[in-house]
Amino acid sequence: MDFRPTDDQQLLRRTVREFAETEIRPHVREWDEQQHFPIELVPKMAALGLMGIQFPEQYGGAAMSAIDYCICLEEIARVDPAVALSLAAHNGLCSAHIGLFGTEEQKQRFLAPLARGERVGAWGLTESTSGSDAAGMRTMAVRAGACWVLNGAKTFTTHGRVAGTMVVMAVTNRAAGSKGVSAFIVERGTPGMTPGKKEDKLGMRASDTSEVIFENCRVPADQLLGEEGQGFVNTMQVLDAGRIGIAAMSVGIAQGAYEAALAYAKERKAFGKTISSFQAIQFKLADAATRIEAARLLTYRAAFLKERGGRTTMESSMAKLYASEIAMRVAEDAVQIHGGYGFVKDYPAEKYFRDVKLMTIGEGTSEIQRLVIARRLLAR
Numbered sequence: 001m002d003f004r005p006t007d008d009q010q011l012l013r014r015t016v017r018e019f020a021e022t023e024i025r026p027h028v029r030e031w032d033e034q035q036h037f038p039i040e041l042v043p044k045m046a047a048l049g050l051m052g053i054q055f056p057e058q059y060g061g062a063a064m065s066a067i068d069y070c071i072c073l074e075e076i077a078r079v080d081p082a083v084a085l086s087l088a089a090h091n092g093l094c095s096a097h098i099g100l101f102g103t104e105e106q107k108q109r110f111l112a113p114l115a116r117g118e119r120v121g122a123w124g125l126t127e128s129t130s131g132s133d134a135a136g137m138r139t140m141a142v143r144a145g146a147c148w149v150l151n152g153a154k155t156f157t158t159h160g161r162v163a164g165t166m167v168v169m170a171v172t173n174r175a176a177g178s179k180g181v182s183a184f185i186v187e188r189g190t191p192g193m194t195p196g197k198k199e200d201k202l203g204m205r206a207s208d209t210s211e212v213i214f215e216n217c218r219v220p221a222d223q224l225l226g227e228e229g230q231g232f233v234n235t236m237q238v239l240d241a242g243r244i245g246i247a248a249m250s251v252g253i254a255q256g257a258y259e260a261a262l263a264y265a266k267e268r269k270a271f272g273k274t275i276s277s278f279q280a281i282q283f284k285l286a287d288a289a290t291r292i293e294a295a296r297l298l299t300y301r302a303a304f305l306k307e308r309g310g311r312t313t314m315e316s317s318m319a320k321l322y323a324s325e326i327a328m329r330v331a332e333d334a335v336q337i338h339g340g341y342g343f344v345k346d347y348p349a350e351k352y353f354r355d356v357k358l359m360t361i362g363e364g365t366s367e368i369q370r371l372v373i374a375r376r377l378l379a380r
């Protein structure tokens with residue numbers, strides 16, 4: 001076992017951090033206030049390989065490892081969690097689903113433009129009446145000659161209004177339950193596919209989230225992704241890896257909140273002393289730093305195991321559960337350390353506090369992670 005980052009990993013962290021500090025940090029508040037999805041960042045992120053982090057070079061990707069992926073998401077989330085959420089949805093859901101289950105032709109045609117950043121990707125599983133219970137989805141796809149005809153609507157789709165390529169899960173055989181769900185690649189501009197309501201969110205406000213509606217949307221049969229009826233099973237595998245990304249984002253958010261609190265604690269004076277001299281504040285900082293390190297190790301372990309191949313269902317869920325819940329604690333303590341200034345927008349603490357909540361909800365709530373972990377433990 002070697003816990004030291006390699007020289008390449010250290011260089012990657014420095015490079016992504018510098019990018020986030022110069023290209024993102026100056027705009028964080030404005031994008032959040034205006035709910036502006038910074039599409040102008042996409043070519044710059046693509047130049048760094050961030051739009052195709054783990055995909056092979058032959059598909060336009062940067063061929064980085066699963067741990068590198070964590071480092072990238074951590075460093076972007078440390079500065080702006082909303083931008084990191086975009087990268088996670090684009091890389092870890094839409095592109096990953098095509099990368100794992102697409103045919104060679106589909107990878108060349110759809111994955112490569114995504115990985116090069118020529119298109120932004122979206123992934124639609126959740127519906128208004130089915131989130132945790134995703135297999136209960138209502139969107140249907142019916143075969144009609146050389147096409148599948150999709151009808152239904154997806155809710156809370158990250159990039160629902162800006163994506164060029166979307167992976168959509170739909171029921172192709174209602175009687176078969178979760179074995180009757182299939183995945184489809186749908187391109188922007190396909191007649192019958194329209195973005196619906198844009199969500200006005202508590203946090204992650206610079207990330208585009210909306211409904212996507214399908215009305216007699218005809219998708220060519222060669223855009224069925226993976227085998228018919230395997231869409232839900234494949235989704236679970238996509239989420240195994242996706243959850244490592246959410247864990248990494250949580251570590252990054254916690255790191256950003258902690259650093260903001262530490263800097264503030266060293267400056268702010270009360271009773272003639274800096275507040276960092278009070279043991280109550282020191283203990284919060286010590287707990288935060290310790291929790292972040294533990295979450296980071298759990299996250300890197302899941303990524304390491306993913307890199308070695310095989311399923312990481314339990315390890316991914318443990319990393320996601322722990323990292324998201326400690327990130328909530330760290331962000332809350334960061335607000336507390338800032339006192340009243342933690343409650344106003346002049347300081348970054350309130351934004352981390354708003355953004356972090358999604359980490360315990362997206363890609364499976366904490367309750368669902370506990371169910372996944374318990375099922376694995378009981379099956380041993």
Ligand SMILES: Cc1cc2nc3c(=O)[nH]c(=O)nc-3n(C[C@H](O)[C@H](O)[C@H](O)COP(=O)(O)OP(=O)(O)OC[C@H]3O[C@@H](n4cnc5c(N)ncnc54)[C@H](O)[C@@H]3O)c2cc1C
Pocket residue numbers: 089122123124125126129130131132133155156157158159201204209358361362363364365366367368371
């Ligand atoms: C900003 C944002 C971005 C998102 N991006 C995407 C995206 O790109 N693509 C996509 O497909 N989805 C996306 N989602 C959806 C997200 O994955 C779901 O919101 C999440 O899975 C929870 O589903 P739900 O909202 O329907 O909650 P519900 O499933 O209705 O859950 C409500 C509550 O009940 C609990 N609960 C449910 N079932 C159980 C159970 N069996 N045991 C114990 N407790 C249970 C839950 O834990 C939760 O506390 C996004 C959501 C948000 C807010």
